[in-house]
Amino acid sequence: MSMLPFDDREGRIWFDGELLPWREAKVHVLTHALHYASCVFEGERAYGGRIFKMTEHHERLHKSARVLGFEIPYSVAEIDAASEEVMADNGIVDGYVRPVAWRGSEMMGVSAQNTKIHLAVAAWEWPAYFSPEARLKGIRMTVSQWKRPAPDTAPTDSKAAGLYMICTLSKHAAEAKGYSDALMLDYRGRIAEATGANIFLVQGGVLHTPVPDCFLDGITRRTVIALAKERGYEVVERPIMPEELAKTEEVFLTGTAVEVTPVSEIDGYRFTPGEITEELMTAYETVVRQTQDKAASAA
Ligand SMILES: Cc1ncc(COP(=O)(O)O)c(C=O)c1O
Numbered sequence: 001m002s003m004l005p006f007d008d009r010e011g012r013i014w015f016d017g018e019l020l021p022w023r024e025a026k027v028h029v030l031t032h033a034l035h036y037a038s039c040v041f042e043g044e045r046a047y048g049g050r051i052f053k054m055t056e057h058h059e060r061l062h063k064s065a066r067v068l069g070f071e072i073p074y075s076v077a078e079i080d081a082a083s084e085e086v087m088a089d090n091g092i093v094d095g096y097v098r099p100v101a102w103r104g105s106e107m108m109g110v111s112a113q114n115t116k117i118h119l120a121v122a123a124w125e126w127p128a129y130f131s132p133e134a135r136l137k138g139i140r141m142t143v144s145q146w147k148r149p150a151p152d153t154a155p156t157d158s159k160a161a162g163l164y165m166i167c168t169l170s171k172h173a174a175e176a177k178g179y180s181d182a183l184m185l186d187y188r189g190r191i192a193e194a195t196g197a198n199i200f201l202v203q204g205g206v207l208h209t210p211v212p213d214c215f216l217d218g219i220t221r222r223t224v225i226a227l228a229k230e231r232g233y234e235v236v237e238r239p240i241m242p243e244e245l246a247k248t249e250e251v252f253l254t255g256t257a258v259e260v261t262p263v264s265e266i267d268g269y270r271f272t273p274g275e276i277t278e279e280l281m282t283a284y285e286t287v288v289r290q291t292q293d294k295a296a297s298a299a
Pocket of ligand 1: 216219
């Protein structure tokens with residue numbers, strides 16, 4: 001991946017309705033979002049010039065903002081158009097799209113009723129780096145000390161910046177121990193998700209995934225559930241305790257960034273990325289490159 005810093009690149013970023021030169025898309029240090037995490041965002045991927053499930057991402061962005069108590073002053077259709085404009089303007093074919101909405105600088109305190117709501121959309125190139133064969137080796141994970149909070153402790157059904165505080169801490173702790181990512185349990189001790197992806201377990205040919213009642217119900221998660229069901233697999237959404245890893249054959253993560261990524265180990269429990277993971281990796285790769293109409297009917 002390019003080591004160019006994200007604030008020092010060529011191109012343009014859509015910012016409150018205008019395309020600004022990349023280096024000028026800035027916020028002031030006294031911005032409410034920076035101090036109080038009044039910020040929501042999306043992560044989207046474009047394949048062959050088309051953003052996969054674009055409208056679903058922008059509907060989720062709107063919902064995330066409402067959960068944090070603010071309304072984005074651009075419609076879903078306008079965010080769709082802005083994202084396509086940014087893609088075209090920067091000549092992105094295979095890339096990542098990052099819309100972000102936040103409270104501005106009009107008030108600086110816990111109360112922020114009269115802050116202006118801003119929206120920016122940036123996009124950058126992000127080609128596929130690893131072949132399916134390389135990815136099939138799987139990643140190693142370790143269980144985090146941080147727990148996903150209860151829905152009455154934090155706004156867990158929002159893709160809110162503040163919820164990522166424990167993800168960064170978990171990911172850094174995992175990396176310091178030589179793992180690629182962390183598995184986060186929830187406030188009840190159940191398996192929840194990774195730091196930026198959902199998780200699936202394969203037990204006896206059946207797919208099991210936790211109920212997303214205190215963490216993000218990923219768009220990739222829903223896509224993969226539909227793809228698995230279409231292929232005749234049973235998918236069970238239920239509470240899953242970490243002890244069950246002992247009787248699990250395959251584990252994989254799903255997310256916009258990781259797509260379908262096999263897991264080879266979680267703290268000594270070992271898994272062999274097998275047939276089902278491979279089939280769903282391939283199915284996902286196919287569906288993201290279909291036209292939107294076909295993709296919509298497939299998932
Ligand atoms: C914490 C977390 N969980 C799950 C996901 C997967 O969501 P999606 O498939 O919509 O990208 C993401 C990625 O956006 C995430 O950040």
